[in-house]
Amino acid sequence: MLTLSRDRELCEMSEAPTESAAVEESPGESAAQEGEANKAAVQEGDGQSTAPEQQQQEEVARRPSVPTAAASGGKIEVLLKPVGDAPIMKQKKWSVETNKSVAWIIAFVRKYIKMNVSDSLFIYVNQCFAPSPDQSLGNLFDCFASDGKLVLHYSTTQAWG
């Protein structure tokens, strides 16, 4: 099931040229399988680009993204860790564009772990605070990354205040 959802993810990325490869699997993690999935996804994407459900989800994922001045273009490594009974993500490390927002990563995780858009999902930095939805991941990386990674905890309930 997880693979299926991944496919959909990639497929959505392939549909939107400006958003292409917004999220990539980190190198070294099942690269061959990745290639296959990617190819299949592109085809599927071309064929079903008008599927309403898919379009709607794509919109959700794209909506909060904002261009950042100083941080545009680059990519950062984000490590996603579950808290409490939040479902585990099979793939934890992601390479994400710096101009993506917290709202975007919330929508992304929500989709990956197959939550409804209406279900609440909280993202925490340093196991301490929940950043503002329009905060860019680039800003968070610049301020709170350690060892070249931004660690974000996700929870289905309020975990830290």
Next chain:
Amino acid sequence: MPQDYDVTRQVWEGKVPVEFVLAAHECTIIDAPKPYYAMLPRISYFPLALERAYKYFMSAVDESEVNKDDVWLEYDGYPLKWHYPVGVLFDLHKTDDVLPWQITVHLKKFPEDDIIRCAGRDALESMFMQSLKEADQLKHRGEIVNTMQKRDHKQLWNGLVNDRFDQFWLVNKKLMENSGSNTFHFVPMRLYKTDKPYRQVLVKPMNEAAERTTLAEACRIFDPGFDSSSSRVVSHGVEVPLDTPVIWLAENLAYPDNFVHISILSS
């Protein structure tokens, strides 16, 4: 260095006159209501003031026609972000000297792409507290805010909402502790430019030459191409001298969320 009472008091008391005008053409209205006027603290947030303005406008509108969650504010074509302090939005978007600041209240066509929805006063309080925690994470690795009691957090929020300077600062001075083991690690700063998302980077109180980091140096960390001859650097409506040490800004010019909010405008 402790706070300069006169400065923190002035910052607290800064206000802007606002004229809320209903975008009446979007609704079925027989008599378009007159504008709603308010003096808003710069350090406060629009949703706190909007509750009364909303009630006022509702008397003129068919309530079944509008949804409270769809309310949004616009000035000069910019949807205003409700979670930014009023003073930041004013400094960033108000380009002329005309007062009061005329803001359009829209009840429809919420601009989903540009702003997030405010789910009421609780959402605002939560956003404020998280921002405060983030600031303390930068200053003290979160050690002070995390050891505070829940009632201290409430006191900060209530102090802001009820415009009680002393009540707020009684708790806030702990977050401003900058000595001994509680010396600031970094200065919580956000830099705004029109049309761009804000930037937030690590700014140390002291530079590599062991001198106090100045605002000009901080601006160059945010934007290596920063040109002081073509920019005005503004906070609380005041053009801040570029040789001001950022540590002084953090202690005296921070908004209640403990961040220093700076707008860079072209001159």
